[in-house]
Amino acid sequence: MADEAHGGGGLSFHPMDQFEVKALFGGSDIHWYTITNVTLWLALAILAVIGLLVLTTSKRDTVPGRGQSIAELMYGFVYKMVEDVTGKDGIKYFPYIMTLFMFILCANFLGLIPMSFTTTSHIAVTAILGFGVFFAVTILGFVKNGASFLGLFWVSSAPLPLRPILAIIEIISYFVRPVSHSIRLAGNMMAGHAVLKVFAGFAQVAAIAPVAIIGVMAIYGLEVLVSAIQAYVFTILTCVYLKDALHPHH
Amino acid sequence: MAENTNAAGEVAAGAPPGMPQLNPDYFANQIFWLIITLLVIYFVLSRVALPRIAAILAERQGTITNDIAAAEDLKAKAEAAEAAYDKALADARAEAQRISGETKAAIQADLDVAIEKADAEIAAKASESEKAIADIRAGAHDAIKEVAKDAAKDIVALMGGKADAKSITAAVNARMKG
């Protein structure tokens, strides 16, 4: 009891330890080429994508089996999303969007394995994804539409005096996009995993351990849902930004 | 326990401070491997997975279209077969009706002939019987007449008279008529 009075005592929470990047083959220096646990789990994500989409379809059955159904389901899901949101002319960017979706989905789910490392919980990773989408979409918008891409910020359906104000708001929201796009994913992943770790920390106290373990189970179920939904949200927002680049006029 | 907490605190302090996500030492490593990962996934998807799934879906679409066409053919055939069957059934029914009608007519004709013959025979028999009855009746009449004449002659003789046959016959005939 004296321990508990001693600033948290028996409970020791280290919710952030799981996000630590470690070199796999010794050495404490992390250079850009060092093989770390990031490398390992990114490689596993590649294997998961290959396993889900390539190995399952190797038989090319006309009547699909279980694995092939999943692959076709994902293909159809993303394809329909791209087609619905961006229209017919967005279809040619489908492989890029499918890459993003499959990578985020597999990385999120792999991160849910106990003792694993969640690559998408790192802002460095999601920032590359988010800013990659941002720059790609902006450059594409200027290449496709030229200067008229700036019409995106000039809301022609609003009354004339309001338009400059709206333009400022639109420009701010345009530049906030990549930030919110990447932080949303990283934040969701980080928050969920930290909460899991905190609940697991409560299990150290025998009296509340059953409640804590039930809590971990419940949060884990929620996290499975969040992993899928965040992959979906990231992808559909990418589609929305792509639509803005292809058709900048509201 | 307090030592544990301290030790853990030291580990956290030993590592660069704060969240691992915000440690710039890790950025280059993560970015490098992430870009490699994305490139690999992109090439796997665009070279292998997506064309293959697209081909599978297109093939299935083709198969389904063909199957639907074949099913429609078969359906048309089935409908033709059903029409033929119905027609055959109707023909057979009409034929059966015709045959039964003919049979009925033939039987009716035979029956009519037989009835006619039977009627004729019955009529012949009846007239024969009537003739026989008339003969018998005539015979009876004559016998009564004879008996009456004899009786009348005897009665007349008993009364002491003498009666000629002629007048007795006339008297008997008159009585019998009356």
Added chain:
Amino acid sequence: MEGELAHIGAGLAAIGSGAAAIGVGHVAGNFLAGALRNPSAAAGQTATLFIGIAFAEALGIFSFLVALLLMFAV
């Protein structure tokens, strides 16, 4: 002292998560109300629903991030 203030600030920032929860609840509840009035139109709007939820949730995530920064980075 400064560290303790940072912890208090982190707790205050975590209130933002509750505000984001209210926002997400509003989006989902209004979607459900609309969907029950016109169920045939609901299926086409699920993408919009998720985008709305994502925007509402992003701000909660920002407050969570502020809390984390105060806890670990300040």
